[in-house]
Amino acid sequence: MAELYIPQAQLSRLVHLVMPGKVVVVYGPRRVGKTTLIKRYIREHDPDALLVTGEDIVVREYLESQSLAKLTSFVGRRRTLIIDEAQHIREIGLNLKLLADHVEGLRIIATGSSSFDLAHQTGEPLTGRKYTLLLLPLAQLELQETESAHQTRAHLEQRLIYGSYPEVVLMDSNEDRQLYIKELIASYLFRDILQLEGIRHADKLLRMLQLVAFQIGHEVSTSELGTQLGMNASTVDRYLDLLEKSYILYSRRGFSRNLRKEISKSRRYYFYDNGIRNGLISNFNPLTMRDDAGVLWENYILAERLKYNLYNGRLAESYFWRTYDRQEIDLVEEWGGKLLATELKWPAKSSRAPGAWRKAYPDSSFQVVHPENYLEFITGSAP
Secondary structure, three states, X not given: OOOOOOOOOHHHHHHHHOXXXXXXXXXXXXXXXXXXXXXXXXXXXXXXXXXXXXOOHHHHHHHOOOOHHHHHHHHOOOOEEEEEOHHHOOOHHHHHHHHHHHOOOOEEEEEOOOOOHHHHHHHOOOXXXXXXXXXXXXXXXXXXXXXXXXXXXXXXXXXXXXXXXXXXXXXXXXXXHHHHHHHHHHHOOOHHHHXXXXXXXXXXXXXXXXXXXXXXXXXXXXXXXXXXXXXXXXXXXXXXXXXXXXXXXXEEEEOOOOOOOEOOOOEEEEEOOHHHHHHHOOOOOOHHHOOOHHHHHHHHHHHXXXXXXXXXXXXXXXXXXXXXOOOEEEEEEEEOOEEEEEEEOOOOOOOOOOHHHHHHOOOOEEEEEOOOOHHHHHHOOOO
């Protein structure tokens, strides 16, 4: 594996947000580079920072104490405290509040691999005292810093099949990538849900994700999932919510403003990473041997667009659009009072906005994103 640091878009944002009296909480799935991010921050911006991990029992003894004396003695003269894997520390929010309020000039960063426990623990105690950053598998806007346009085009199929987890990107062989993704799914994917939420049926979570993997681009019926999994719809809803909070899935609801025949209550689910999706269904075949290339394209572009908007601070609301007579658009973004409709095509071909959309939203913009023009849509710059 090559020794290479791929510049992370959230590093500059982290530098901007770290300040005395505030806590920056960095969330994200396991293995996406949160530890790499904070070590890079230390190396380039704060070499005297105190870096500890919530997995260390001695660290937990201090940071769970709610004793101002113990907390201040732990920090000592350091002006920056960085806690990796902070979700392992009980009452971390209350303890960080004590430090932020009573240790003058202290800057604090905490990382967590899921939003269940850490979000709950830091939410109310740190109201008005924290900023949050979300770190996801590598974005193409980050990868373009280390590869040429020719390399990007050559790597597109690899990204569609194996995704963009940092170690996957840096591996040299597809066999290694497959083994890594399978191990990631087996060892890490459900860890936070099973540990923190008391879910006992990992097999049901796995089966649910496999079913969702075959429904990308379509509305997901919780009642149908419940029938297939042998559970009620409310339990399905809870499981889907947990899978979103663990950054495996995210969802989009239907866009509706003007038409009765627009679908607005249903949701579509997508994976943050194509490699995880393909690993769950055990299909790493090349595109020439697949019948789901269009599905992989849709999942990939939507995830990359999500990262592009997130890392550039674009507060766009994102939806799909469909009518009961099956007119549809893959992505509708509402931002700055404007609507941008985007259809995703693999392979490249031209398309017009559906007639019902043009009639209902005549002032909206429409575009088709395909393999020949996609880079500007997900990186902001043409090759």
